Amino acid sequence: MLVDMGYASELLEPLINRAFEDHPGLVMKDLMPLILSWYQSAEIEKPVSSKPKLKAVKKADWHTLDSEDLRFLFSQSANEETFQESLGRNGLFFDAQDWVNSFG
Incomplete structure (x- = not known):
């Protein structure tokens, strides 16, 4: 769903996995804002290749x-x-x- 919304990145899969691991009781509509928030901050802080x-x-x-x-x-x-x-x-x-x- 996030890819369809234009959020294509190698960051998506780890963020989604983290969301389900950290918040197993939340439903998709509650997880989306959390994942998007993490995605946006991760895109800003994208590490420079070592x-x-x-x-x-x-x-x-x-x-x-x-x-x-x-x-x-x-x-x-x-x-x-x-x-x-x-x-x-x-x-x-x-x-x-x-x-x-x-x-x-």
Whole structure:
């Protein structure tokens, strides 16, 4: 019903669940104002994403990245074999066989 009224958001389902959990004795007509109130305050206080937006770097510019960036290491390698060697030299290659052997 709320979606039909134009309240489409990922916030709706958790708010509706919370309303039914917090107020199990209320009927739908009493729950609607409560849910709408929570919805409006949640929309105002919508948290800013904690993930920083990553800037895309074109492949042609990979050589300008930090020396520990995998894209930089790839740009400095002539082929896949030298790239894997570079990963090994920098301690970035997980040796699964060595790990398995460590268990005896």
